[in-house]
Amino acid sequence: MIPVVVLGASRLIGQALLQRLAGHPAFALRALCDLGHERAPMPFGEVCDWRMTSRMPTKLATLEHHSGPASSLSGLSKPGLLVLSVLPDGQSAEADRAFAKGGARVITHAEEWRLHPDIPLIIPDIHPIPSEPSIIATPNCTTVMLSLLLTALRNEHRIDAVSVVVLQALSGADLSGPSAMDMLGNVDPHLDGEARALERETGRIFSEEFPISARCVRVPVNVGHTLLVSFKTRRPGELGDILTCLDDFRLTSARARTETAMERPFVLFENPRRPRPVPDADAGRGMALSIGGVARCPVLDWRLVLVGNNLERGSAANMVLTAEMLAQSLADS
Numbered sequence: 232m233i234p235v236v237v238l239g240a241s242r243l244i245g246q247a248l249l250q251r252l253a254g255h256p257a258f259a260l261r262a263l264c265d266l267g268h269e270r271a272p273m274p275f276g277e278v279c280d281w282r283m284t285s286r287m288p289t290k291l292a293t294l295e296h297h298s299g300p301a302s303s304l305s306g307l308s309k310p311g312l313l314v315l316s317v318l319p320d321g322q323s324a325e326a327d328r329a330f331a332k333g334g335a336r337v338i339t340h341a342e343e344w345r346l347h348p349d350i351p352l353i354i355p356d357i358h359p360i361p362s363e364p365s366i367i368a369t370p371n372c373t374t375v376m377l378s379l380l381l382t383a384l385r386n387e388h389r390i391d392a393v394s395v396v397v398l399q400a401l402s403g404a405d406l407s408g409p410s411a412m413d414m415l416g417n418v419d420p421h422l423d424g425e426a427r428a429l430e431r432e433t434g435r436i437f438s439e440e441f442p443i444s445a446r447c448v449r450v451p452v453n454v455g456h457t458l459l460v461s462f463k464t465r466r467p468g469e470l471g472d473i474l475t476c477l478d479d480f481r482l483t484s485a486r487a488r489t490e491t492a493m494e495r496p497f498v499l500f501e502n503p504r505r506p507r508p509v510p511d512a513d514a515g516r517g518m519a520l521s522i523g524g525v526a527r528c529p530v531l532d533w534r535l536v537l538v539g540n541n542l543e544r545g546s547a548a549n550m551v552l553t554a555e556m557l558a559q560s561l562a563d564s
Contacts, residue, residue: 232259233558236307236335238326239317240296241265241279243405244340247547248317253288255490255551257558262295262307266322269299282406301326308333313557315550316341319405331365338553340546344368345432352435355553356482356496357382360560369553372545373397373425373447373456374432376520379496380460380537381437383480387472389465392531393433393443398450398457399425400508403541414451422447455512456541463531473525473533474499489555491548493518499525506538517543 235252239245240263252258263275276292297304304326308314312335316327323341331337344350344366351367353360354375361367370378377395384390399422401408409419425447433443450457477497481487487494498514498521500506506521514521517540528534539545 233257233313233554234259234261234311235313235315235554236260236262236264236330237315237317238264238266238304238323238330239319240275242317242319243282243402244317244542244546246279246281246283247542248315248550249291250283250285250288251491251543251547251551252315253291257490257555258313260291260294261312262297263291264297264299264304264307266301266304266318266326267298269303272297280406301329305329305333308335310334312336313554314338315554317546317550327366335365336557337366338369338550338557339366340369340550342371342428345370345428346435352432353553354378354436355549355556356486356492360553360556362560367553367557369546369550370432370436371425371428372403372539372541372549373399373429373445373458374436375545375549376456376458376537376539377429377433377460378436379520380458380477380522381433381462383497384462384464384473384476385437386480387476388468390441390462391465392441392463394461394531395429395443395445396459397425397429397445397447398452398459399447400452400454400456400512400541401449402454403456404449409449414449417451419449420446422449452508454540454542455508455538456545457506457508458537458539459534460537461528461531461534464533467532470525470527477522477525486556489552489559491518491552491555496520497522499523506536508538511538512540516548518548520544 272295320342500523511521
C-alpha cells in the first residue's frame with residue numbers, strides 16, 4: 232500500500248477526501264495535516280469539526296493530526312510518500328514544494344499551480360499521468376466538469392465557442408464560505424475569480440482551441456454545481472448526434488479498472504425538470520455528471536444543463552482517481 236499524507240485535512244474538501252481514502256485498498260493514511268500554530272500531534276477526532284453526513288470513521292478519528300508551518304510539516308516527507316494537498320488557495324505552494332523537495336509525490340488542488348508551465352494540469356479520465364515532475368495539479372471543480380463534457384463532444388464535433396453560467400453551491404466556498412444571513416433568499420453573482428479560473432484552466436486543457444466565456448454565481452444550495460452550457464460547433468449536426476456523443480463516451484478499460492472511476496461518466500435525462508442538485512449531484516456516489524435539457528440554442532448551436540458534485544467529482548474524488556491512476560502507472564513502470 233502507498234503511504235499517504237493529507238494537507239488541509241480539516242477543510243470541507245479535506246474531509247470529503249478522507250472519507251474516500253478511509254479503507255481504500257491502495258492507500259494507507261499516515262498523517263493528517265493543517266497549516267496553523269505548531270503543537271504536538273493530536274488525534275484527528277479531537278480537532279476536526281466533522282461536517283460529512285456520515286460519522287467519522289474510527290480509523291480517522293485516531294490518526295495523528297499535525298499543525299504547524301509548512302517548514303515543520305514537511306519533516307514528514309520522504310521518498311515513496313504520496314501527498315494529497317487541499318490547502319487553501321494562496322497557502323499551498325510553500326508546503327507542496329517542501330514536501331516534493333523531501334522526496335514525496337504531490338497531487339495538489341491549489342489554484343497557484345494550475346497555470347504553472349512546468350506543472351501538469353490533470354483530469355485523470357482524459358490525461359495520462361506523468362512520471363515527472365514531483366508535483367501535479369488538479370483543476371478547479373467546474374473545470375473538471377466542463378472539460379469532461381467538452382472532451383466527449385469533441386470526439387465527434389469541432390467546438391468553435393463555449394458560454395457557461397455556473398450556479399455554484401455553498402460548499403464550494405468551504406467552511407469559511409458565506410453565512411446564511413448573506414445567502415438566504417439571495418445569490419452572489421460576483422465570483423469573478425472563479426470565472427477567470429474556469430476560462431483560463433479550460434483554455435489550457437484544450438490549448439486555447441476555442442474561446443470560452445464564463446460567469447459564476449454562488450447560490451443557496453449545499454452541494455452540487457449546475458452548469459448552464461451553450462456551445463457552437465463547426466458542423467451543427469442533429470440532436471441525436473449530440474446525445475450519442477455523450478451516451479457513448481467511455482473511459483478506456485485501463486482507466487476504468489480503479490476503485491473510483493466510472494466507465495460511463497454521464498447520466499442523461501429526458502425529463503425536462505432534471506437534472507437538479509438534489510438528488511442528481513449524488514449520482515454514482517458523486518462521480519457521475521448528470522445532463523439534461525439538450526436543445527438547440529438560438530445564439531450558439533446547442534445548450535444543455537449539467538449538474539455535478541463539486542466536493543466529489545470536482546475535487547476530492549477527482550484527486551483520489553488521480554492518485555489511483557498514478558499508483559497504476561507506477562506499478563506498470
